[in-house]
Amino acid sequence: MTKTLHIIGGGMAGSEAAWQAANMGVHVVIHEMRPKVETFAHRTGNLGEMVCSNSFRSDDDEQNAVGLLHWEMRAANGLIMHTADQHRLPAGGALAVDRDPFAETVTAALRAHPNIEIEHGEIAALPDDGHWIVATGPLTSEGLGADIAAATGRDALAFFDAIAPIVYADSIDMNIAWMQSRYDKGETEDEQRAYLNCPMTRDQYEAFIDALLASEKTQFHEGETAQYFDGCLPIEVMAERGRETLRHGPMKPVGLTNAHDPETKPYAVVQLRRDNALGTLFNIVGFQTKMKYGAQADVFRRIPGLEEARFARLGGIHRNTFINSPTLLDNQMRLRSRPHIRFAGQITGVEGYVESAAMGLLAGRMAAAEILGQTLPPPPQDSAMGALIHHITGGAEAKSFQPMNVNFGLFRPVEGLKGGRRGRKDRYKAYTDRAKAAWSDWLAQQGSVPVSA
Known part of the structure; x- marks a missing residue:
């Protein structure tokens, strides 16, 4: 019998996690409480709904860390980036999207996937067994948020978003x-x-x-x-x-x-x-x-x-609610106290649509590989995704941990480059060249892990 991956939340992270795991041959159930249980910010029951800005920020993959993250997600057959490209709006050097058709297309793609089911209804407590990813995002329901706080043994951390x-x-x-x-x-x-x-x-x-x-x-x-x-x-x-x-x-x-x-x-x-x-x-x-x-x-x-x-x-x-990931999660994004549960997306302490989807991409692949009995090599730290996951699962100072966008300050230095503003362009290009090579090698290592289009 096929083992099932359950994902709580159908936002950017949950949608991307489901897509990646399903393409690896794993049966996935997305548990999305909307439209049965509404939030003040959402307007529809669509998956991948954008509730704040309609921008994925800079698309420059040579001089900007979030643009590099775009590149890595595209290289990994990311649903969120592919759909964003389909519904792109003019925005100078940024990637802005037409929010309603974007969410409708994400929803249609997940509904059409033979390995994905979507169940609408609230999950109010962490499950005791199975394979789960919690990707409930910043608007985690009150019941589940309270159970997460109880399970982690510490008060929920939070910040305000506008x-x-x-x-x-x-x-x-x-x-x-x-x-x-x-x-x-x-x-x-x-x-x-x-x-x-x-x-x-x-x-x-x-x-x-x-x-x-x-x-x-x-x-x-x-x-x-x-x-x-x-x-x-x-x-x-x-x-x-x-x-x-x-x-x-x-x-x-x-x-x-x-x-x-x-x-x-x-x-x-x-x-x-x-x-x-x-x-x-x-x-x-x-x-x-x-x-x-x-x-x-x-x-x-x-x-x-x-x-x-x-x-x-x-x-x-x-x-918005997020957990203290550096103390609570291992490098596979599993809750140390309950390793059958992974966390992904904004609730892990990353900030932004792209960063949330990126952590969903990694969590989906990690969970699917575990279900298939395969070993997924850790994301390379010199890639944008590797730098981000390293930050939230151990690189950040736990006592002062706060939500973080991807940025070049999370990357290991490249030796032999000039410092200061005059050398910044060359330094950023060196970061992105190194990251692309490392990410491409990491994807190539997964030849034994089938990821279909």
Whole structure:
């Protein structure tokens, strides 16, 4: 009788884990609580639904660590990256996708796979036996989260994550806004015009900051100790760190020329990125927020060009849960106290769609190899995936462990290269060349482990 791999959660990590294991010939059951049990952030029951940004960030596989991770996932027949490429939207050098068709395609591919079943319903406790991957992500249900905390013998760790608002394109004043990617980045005209830009004078910027700081914000429960993830800070938190913080962050005016007034340099610029293929929706880049809904509409309509903006979705904030992986997981992503259970995705302490899917890819392959009685060699530490899994399963300092995006700081140094900014380009290229060779060799070693297309 075929042994079954059970996966709790059908997000990026769970979907990728199921795809990889099923392609190795293992029977997989995905347990997804939606749509029977909803979350505040999800809108559908689709697998792989994107609830925050629609961007997988930089697609540069020679100078950017997340772009390198894209490359490694494509080389490993990754479902998430293949589907993202199918539904790609113009976004300069970034990989942005049309979120609804993306999730629909992921769901259809998993439903059509002969080795995959999908069961809808909540799993409220960790199982006692079998082969399991917990890929419940940041919105782990209350019951399962409590059981995970009890099983690990320590309090659940958490941080706050925020969502940016989405605007209807036909409500944006194009007599003020213009289309341009920063520094005209992109190989095609669509890529070079992938972002919508709203300029601000100094007075407008100062008035915006005043309104932002004075706005009514969501208050958390007394005793809440979760922190913010630095890569997804609410804009009002950034503004509280200094009035110029936003102007040197998501509102920086560099690399842009106002098409309506080329001679005047904007003091600040708000960028919006296309959120669907039709171009009817745009999300406000970097504008995650914990402002209350009424305050959001008032503050965001102070942005030139958005005075009459209509919102398809306002921003929000939610509590994300993750475990202290360096102390709890072994290098096969198994829970040390219950090795029949693996963890994957954002709950392990990685941050971002791509990083979550990457850990799902590894967990799926590791679990499938174990079920098949085969030995999967450890991912090479010099690859992006190897550097990331090494960080979360032992490389990070457990006492200060916090969610982490993939970055070149996780990589072992390449000897003989120049330091500092002047040598950075050569150093990053050396990292990516070394990583691609190591990852290709690792995939080749798995010749005995069948992975079909």
